[in-house]
Amino acid sequence: MKLIFIVLVVVVALLALRAYQRAQRRPPPASAPAESEDMVKCVYCQVNLPRSEALYSGRQFYCCPEHRQRHQQ
Numbered sequence: 001m002k003l004i005f006i007v008l009v010v011v012v013a014l015l016a017l018r019a020y021q022r023a024q025r026r027p028p029p030a031s032a033p034a035e036s037e038d039m040v041k042c043v044y045c046q047v048n049l050p051r052s053e054a055l056y057s058g059r060q061f062y063c064c065p066e067h068r069q070r071h072q073q
């Protein structure tokens, strides 16, 4: 009877731990729109990046100010 109780406690503890880890791994709702965000390509190095992180200049997208500068020279 004592053994059953110990096994039960261990199982409940493992289930609780797993549920906790799953909750930790789940991204916060605020970051969800970022996944569906438009991806744009740097015209200089062709790297893809989210539109919000890209620099928009002269109807072109750039990944960083340096590439914008180099491309426009």
Ligand SMILES: [Zn+2]
Residues within 6 Å of the ligand: 042, 043, 044, 045, 046, 047, 062, 063, 064, 067
């Ligand atoms: Zn670039």
